[in-house]
Amino acid sequence: MAAIISCHYLSSPATTKFSRSNAPSNRICYPIDLSKARSLGFRPRCSSQEPRRYPLQNKHKGKSFSLKECAISLALAVGLITGVPAFCWSANANAGPVLPDLSVLISGPPIKDPGALLRYALPIDNKAIREVQKPLEDITESLKVAGVKALDSTERNLKQASRALKQGKSLIVSGLAEAKKEHGVELLDKLEAGMDELQQIVKDRNRDGIAPKQKELLQYVGGVEEDMVDAFPYEVPEEYQSMPLLKGRATVDMKVKVKENPNLDECVFRIVLDGYNAPVTAGNFVDLVERHFYDGMEIQRADGFVVQTGDPEGPAEGFIDPSTEKTRTIPLEIMVEGQKSPFYGETLEELGLYKAQTRLPFNAFGTMAMARDEFEDNSASSQVFWLLKESELTPSNANILDGRYAVFGYVTENEDYLADLKVGDVIESIQVVSGLDNLVNPSYKIAG
Structure with a gap:
């Protein structure tokens, strides 16, 4: 696995981030101050x-x-x-x-951590591993408490997770896909050993050592949960089966060269793309990445609400497929909690599903989604955006983006630096670092 490259950041200036929400096509709503x-x-x-x-x-x-x-x-x-x-x-x-x-x-508290959102979005149903996951994630909140109380709270979280692992280990192992069981058991052993190490860190009152070890443990948990997915869980509708599809997950690194920011030279953003919940949308993006479509392209919008790119030079507003000489468009694709497959071609509002919760919500700073014409649900092609959330103005679960735009991934490393990007900064490259074998029907392999 490729190493994650850190941002080359010279200083940390104060930045103001705010979000703007505009109205949906047939209802005039502004859920902001x-x-x-x-x-x-x-x-x-x-x-x-x-x-x-x-x-x-x-x-x-x-x-x-x-x-x-x-x-x-x-x-x-x-x-x-x-x-x-x-x-x-x-x-x-x-x-x-x-x-x-x-x-x-307005319901809460919503999950805002991209790693947690990705873990909960996996198509699995294993209560035992979730009972390990939750208290480990709660350590983040424990560390917000001042003084030694944070260590005491962390210790309680850790004891709860350790107890859940011991009591539920056989159920967790039985939930692993047969082909991945050996790897999953290996991760569980690392998780168990890591919990002992974290216990020692807490005992030593080493507050600074807790968060890095917590992140490591949650990576093991996420790996175990991915090993529970045996195969792609549903059939994509027939009309989209010939498109590039990501049947699983992929990870990409996006390297951005900053032109006019004395504090930021260049940065690599790690992005996890979720094909389990958005196979057409994520597949289209990975296919374009492999075509080097975005390499050398400028950031075209950076206004405190979103960072956006993907509009090629010339009159076209999307990717022109050389095999057809036409703009390739993809359908709106929204996965909802409780459903086995996504809805296609309509917003949740148009479907009358006003209370439905999306599997990939606009909760995290750096949520990645497809831009499209507001009144044409199936007009997305190559333009993508990353949402810059400011919860005071656009609370999670109180926005009008969920169910109207197709989320297909989250920035999981260096997402905070998205706010420092400006129009004209250049995407030097986007490279797939894992998961390319999950892409089917790759059009970039077609000659021409």
């Missing part, structure tokens, strides 16, 4: 002015919102902030107000 957003330069979209390459924008020129719609959006924002139920009004004149379920919009 608009007064605070305005102080940071945000304005509601109540005019026909449209920025270029906005992943959430309406690309149909001349479209504008009415004063009534703007007032309604402000009412909803107040409702979300104060807790007083507000409403969304359908753009359809014949429709009435729709009361949102605020308990669904």
Whole structure:
């Protein structure tokens, strides 16, 4: 496995990050603090002015919102902030107000760690390993406590995880895929030994040594959980089966050269792509990576809301497949908790699944998703964006991105440095470091 390259960072300037949410196509909702957003330069979209390459924008020129719609959006924002139920009004004149379920919009505490999100997104059902995983993850919260109380809390977490491993080890082993069982058992042995080592770190009152060891243990847990997946768990719809598909996971390193930032020279972002929950979307991206499509391309948007790239030079806004000489587009692809396969071609709003929870949510800073025309669900091609979350303005589980844009991965290393990227910074390369064998129907192997 390739080593993870650290960012070459010279100093740590203060940066201001904020998020902006625009309305979905037929409901006018702003789940943010608009007064605070305005102080940071945000304005509601109540005019026909449209920025270029906005992943959430309406690309149909001349479209504008009415004063009534703007007032309604402000009412909803107040409702979300104060807790007083507000409403969304359908753009359809014949429709009435729709009361949102605020308990669904604002539920918590949500999982924000990309590694944890990826672990919980695996298609497995093994309670025993989850009972080991959870207390190990809770160590992160324990370390936020001041003084020796953090060590005491960490020790309790560790004892709980160790007890769960001892009591549930046979159930964990029985849940391993037969072909991966030997590797999974090896990881469990490393996990058990690592817990003993962490126990000694806590006993020695070495607070600084806890987080690195915790990360190592959770990597073992994640590896065990991946070894529980026997095969790709469902069939992709027939109309998409000939497309490049990622049937599993892949890891890529994206190296970015920074042009005009005295504090940041270059950085390598490690990204885990999840083909279990977005095989078409992730497969399309890996295929483009292997074509070196993104190599040498500039960052095209970096505004505190997202970092975005993928628009090639020329009139085309996506990848032109040389075998067809046409733009290759992919369907909107959303996996929902409780479902065995993704929904294709429609947003969850269009499907009427307002309370559904996406398997890959926009919870983590550096969530990676496909940009598309707001009113054309199946228009995504090559433009991708990474969300820069600021929870005060766009709380997790209280945004209008989930279920409308296809998430297919998370930045798991150096994600904080995404906020330092600027328009014009150059992607020197994106390389697959593992999981390429999970790509089927790779179009980059076709001559021409």
